[in-house]
Amino acid sequence: MSQRIGRKDADGVCTLTLDRAEKLNALDMAAFEALDAHLTALETDDAVGCVVLRGAGRAFCAGADLGDLDTPTERPPRFKPGVIERLARLPKPVIAAVHGVCFTGGLELALACDFILADATAKFADTHGKWGLVASWGMSQRLPRRIGLPAAKRMMMTSRIVEAAEAEGLGLVDLLAPAGGLDELVRTVAGELTANSxxxxxxxxxxxxxxxxxxxxxxxxxxxxxxxxxxxxxxxxxxxxxxx
The missing domain is CATH 1.10.287 (Helix Hairpins)
Structure with a gap:
């Protein structure tokens, strides 16, 4: 398996870490293949009661790796959105732990999780329009369901950056921690989830x-x-x- 995503388990919590810090954890095909493999293992792992998805280094995820978009692949066109749908349907709660940028494909990844927790450094944006692209990993469906249609239109049609406090006010972020407080917040919520049946x-x-x-x-x-x-x-x- 590619090392794009690391896994660490403790006390019933599985932490998956996007591990491409030098690229702000931009998502290429290798990252999707790694996530797909982890999801296959997690679907039947009864020892895991909660999954946390986070990013290494300075960010959660900057989005799709633009340099990877034209790379030839034998994977079908629906492979990447299919992996994100598998994440959304994983039969256990999933937390996105967001610090730094969470842009475009990274935001689509976070939206597939059950909860989005963030700290004050978090920034959210949908920049598909900036590059002349149209979302295909769930943005047009999951974002308006989470924050409402008018706010989703503003994000999708302007590519504006939404700071952490505004994201909390919109309902995009479930719980917000001060800078440096994300780990403690994640531990608390994950502990509440795993204490439950x-x-x-x-x-x-x-x-x-x-x-x-x-x-x-x-x-x-x-x-x-x-x-x-x-x-x-x-x-x-x-x-x-x-x-x-």
């Missing part, structure tokens, strides 16, 4: 994905039909709670 988190994520766009009546019927029952350790959890 992985069975429950997986079921909740699946139901939210499956019912997206349904009416309330359809969603309620789907929840009833697709209800997975109780976690294997539900009784143990309740017994621990009852102990003096």
């Amino acid at each position: 992985g069975f429950t988190n997986t079921a909740n994520k699946r139901l939210l994905i499956e019912t997206d766009g349904m009416s309330l009546a359809q969603g309620l019927a789907h929840e009833h039909y697709r209800h997975p029952g109780r976690a294997p350790d539900w009784r143990e959890r309740i017994d621990r709670f009852r102990r003096p």
Whole structure:
């Protein structure tokens, strides 16, 4: 596997680190192949209750590697958006931990995660228009669903940079830490997620994905039909709670 993305596991949390700091973690085909391989392993890894995606060096991700766009490949055209969709559907919660720039393809990567946590150094932008490109990794669908259509239009049609505080106000960032405080914030949220039942988190994520766009009546019927029952350790959890 390419070393574009490193993996480290601790206490039920898997941290995937984009490891191309000299290029601000720009995404080339090797990065997508590495992410695809990690996702394959994570889909069936019951020891992992939460995944954190972050970037090495000064940034989360500057976006697609523009020099890689015309590189010949045997991969089908849908490979890269397919990998991002696999990330979005990973059956466990995923945190994007953002510092520095999170631009364009990097933003599309973050939007596929369940939570975006950032520190005060974070900057967000969609610069497809600057290069005469059109997003194909989910920007036109995930960004307006997260921050609303008018704000998404402004970002997509102007390529303006959104600073961390504004991003939090828009709802693009779920939780914002001061500069240097991102690691502590990520540890806290990851700890809250892994303390919860992985069975429950997986079921909740699946139901939210499956019912997206349904009416309330359809969603309620789907929840009833697709209800997975109780976690294997539900009784143990309740017994621990009852102990003096």
